[in-house]
Each structure stands twice: as C-alpha cells, then as structure tokens.
Amino acid sequence: MTKERILTDGMIAEIKAFFPRYPSLQAVTLPALHVVHDHLRHVPMQAVVEIAELLELAPAEVQDTLTFYGFFKQDAPHGRVRAWVCRSISCHLRGADELLEHMCHKAGVEPGDTTEDGKLTLEFGECLGACEHAPCMLANDDLHKSVTHEQANQFIESLE
C-alpha cells in the first residue's frame, strides 16, 4: 500500500539545502524536522519516514531524535499560535503560575492543549531567557514582556 507523500517538493528542497553544511546526513535531522514543523505545525509519522528516506536513516533514528525534544508535535498540529508561558524561577517569582492559570481559564484549556477553534496552543515553557521582563510569554516569534492579566486577555481576544 502506498501512502500519499506528505513532504512537498518545496519542503524537500528546503531540507536538501542543508546538506552541504554538514559532513553527515544525520546532522540534517533537526533542520529537517524544523522545516516540516514550520510548514505543518506538527511532524506526522509519515513525514518521519520520508525524512528518514532523504537522510538515508532508519525511521526509528529520526523518531528517536524527534521524541527526545518535547518541542515537536506529532499526533495533531498545534494551534495557529503556540504560546509558551515561562514558569521558571524569575517568572515564577513574579506571578507566572497565576498568569498561566488565568490564561488557561480564559482560553478554556488545560496547559498543553489547543483550543477547539485551533487558534491557540497554550503551554508552559522553561526559562525563556527574558527574566528581566518577568513574567514573560513567547507566542510564535513574539516575546510578550511583563505580561499583566489584562494584556493576556487582550492577547487571547486578538487571536485570529
């Protein structure tokens, strides 16, 4: 039985562009996973098989690496915005736990879940390295600094 290919020609070209940078194909594993994750917001098992084929690896080798990094979603795509509310010490001291709880309540999800409309995946993160702006949140590529509960409300209401 042949399954339909998940990796597009564009994704494959993006992945192959990394080949000359490293003396081993296996080193392209993380870049390849990032390429697929950027496009699909998750890396389904079939994509793992196809990446393995490109990198001349066993699928298990790619899957081994993928599962080590909690970063990569596999079963379902994350929301259009993936937000990490930092919970490490500097943010914790300035109300990070309360912020995450408030946001979960506002968005109607548990930490780690995606809203039903697919707008938001809300997760905790470990130290985001923005401790001077505690409590902070990284939502896709945007760092939100010293987030108040009102700002968190506005953020959730503004999601599209």
Place this chain on the structure above:
Amino acid sequence: MTDFEPVLLANIDRDDSHTRAAYEATGGYQGLKKVLGGMTPDDVKKLVKSSGLRGRGGAGFPTGLKWTFLPKDHPGPIYFCLNADESEPGTFNNRILMEEDPHQVIEGLIISCFATAATTAYFYMRYEYPLAWKRVQQAVDECYEAGYLGEDILGSGYSLDIFLHRGAAAYICGEETGLIESLEGKRAWPRIKPPFPAVEGVFREPTVVNNVETAACVKHIADRGAEWFKSIGVRPDPDNPRDAGSYGPKLYCLSGHIEKPGCYEAPLGITVNELIDQYGGGIWKGRKAKCAIPGGISMGLLTADEFDCSLDFAGPGKYGCLGLGTAAVVVVDETVLMVDFLHNSSQFFAHESCGQCTPCREGTSWALKMMNRIKAGKGRLKDLDLLLEIGDNLGIIPGTTICGLADGAAWPLKNAIRKFRDEFEAYVKETNPDGYMETNPVPVLEIIGAH
C-alpha cells in the same frame, strides 16, 4: 564601581547597534583585521591564554587552555561550536549580546576560529530566541557580503563558514557534549569524557565549544590586549594554587524581586549587595531579601546575610554554592516560602533531566514528587532527609552521572534544605500535623505535565 565603563554592552543602546554599519562605525572588525594581518594562530592562542579569560558559559574553564588541547598540526577538519543554547533559569546575557550587538559575537567567533584553525563553525542557538536568530543570521549575511566570512577572508588565505543551527527547546543541549550529539542529529545525551571534544568532538573530529560571551571577550582582547583584560577583575587567591583568577568584565543578569531587573556589565568580583544596590535599585516594594541565586538556579542559594559574597569564579563556592555559573543573580524577597522555591527548582530539573543517567532521571523525578507532596500539606520530616540524600548523591562530584547538570539539580536541594531547615520543618509540621512523623511509605500525588 559604578564608574566602570561597559565594554561588552557599550553600544547596545543605539537603535542600529545590530547592524554592520553601526558596528564598524565604533571600531568593529579592526581587531579581526589586526589578527589576520599579522598574527599567527599560535599568537592568538597565546594572547587569549595570557589574558586569563575563563569561559563564560558556566564552568569557568580557561579558554586559551581549552584551545591548546587540540591536537598539534592536525590535518583538519577542526570544528568550532558556539554555544548559544543559554537556558539556565535566570540567564539572558547571551540573548542581549546576540540581539543588540551580534557583530561583536561574530568577530570574536571568527578570531577564535582562526586561532584554533577551525574552518567550519556551527552557531547552535536555542529555539526560544527568534529575534536573536534573525539578527545573527542577518549579521552573518552581512559578513559574507563584506568578505569577513567565506573564502580567503580579507586576502589572508584563511577561510571560514558559519552556519546557524537551531535547537529544539532542550536545556541539556547547553552541555557541550549534549550540544555535539544534538548537532549530529541525535538525542542530546552528553558523552562520557574522555575523550574530550578537543580530541574527538562533533563528527568525531577535534572540536572547540565556547560560549557567546566568551567569544565577545575574545574580540575585545584582540582589540585591547591581554594586559587590559587582566587589569579588570580579581587576582588568583595566593592560598589556592588551583585558582586561575577571575579577570575581565562580566555580564550579570539580575532578576526576580528587584526594582530594576536587567543585564549589567561590571568587573568580575562585584558583590551581590553592590549589584543589587548600585545597579538593581534595591529589593522591590521596599521589602527585604530572603536569599538569592548567585549564578543560575544550578548554583544553589545565598542567604540574605551572605550577600557580601564576591561574584567571581571562586566567590560563591566559599558560601557552599556550586560556583559562579552564568552569573545570573535571582533575588528572592522575604515573602517567598522556601517550599515554593524548591518546588519550582525541582520541577525544572525533573522536566529537563535528559534521562540518560539513572541517578539524575530518578532523583530529579522523585525530588519533584516529594516536593509536590510537601507543598500539598502531606510532607513528612523524613522527606527532608530523603531530599538531602538525593542531593548528596547526584552528579559528577559524587561520581554518579555523566554530566554536570545533575550537580546543578542537586545544589538547590542541598543549599535550600541545609540553609533553611527550620523553615522546611515548620512548614511540614504546620501543614501536616497528623502525619509529619510518618516514616512508612506513602503514595505519590499525580503530576500534571505539558509541553
């Protein structure tokens, strides 16, 4: 000490500080031209060695000495990895450098690569820094345009490529051999040493792994010389033959319950009190401090009456802390319960233990289970001893793990419970009046996890 003039942070307030034009306008890449124009790699190695520069990533190993561990006359390739996987809670100095002055880091990196005869450098950056990623990539592109990177740099015959490599949110990738494994496309399990990376590192070739701030220091040493660098900081303790001294400027990250959190540059050896008063504007809300982390959460704790501790490589150790670490000072005010502090710390390490060594994987996870129980009012006095047993048996120092991050998980346990034992005991007795003397096994509580 506040009249100290910043070097590493000298230009970060300019709006265009991240561009090559702004960097060159303030003398940028002059050091590189000097190095490529008339110095040999050995000259640069000697220069950095004689400056006394010690790595800024946490371990404080002398940088020049690390470079000399590379095999002599190696035919190549030699690889250079720049460790930008800064993930230690409380630490953000590398982020500031990469976002606001990336060319300074890249110039230092090129000089470091020249000194070590590396022709490929991997700039391994943590995923959580999207702006730094963009700025460093732009800066690298600008360097190729200007001929500072690529083939035959500035006509010197020396060639170098820098490739950015993006992490995937794992603390362990900051450990140098974890970084190497991750770069090779594998799970980031630290390697048993020896062989050290200088002998056999990434792709089984000699490899140097240095921190971002270390590279920035190399650039300034090339500009201003070793004597300038040695004129700042703390000389070696004459009574301690193993102390290599703590020279140069250092970026201190100040956060937590402080009026003005931020990244401040000061000579190595500033005290916690000086940092809080002269830079941080005091404890927030007019409160008193209870304790502080001296250099990232792995380093343990200083109590408020230990704030005269000098923040140099040898300072925090004198107060029972693990070391200077990343020089990230997190101040905790008098309202915080130490149970909450230690619960947060345990939660971090249970989440970030890579799972390779059993003492760390099981120890950090059991420490969190016990802290959950204590926090929920089901703690027992015995738990405090069990937590100390974990702390005392975890890490490279007691000899039970492959990497030093386990020592970092142990230190908050040891320091918090030993320095605040009375408070922990009072909490346990108060919240669990009927069961605090229990010594038989008790069930664990469920842990909710995500991400």
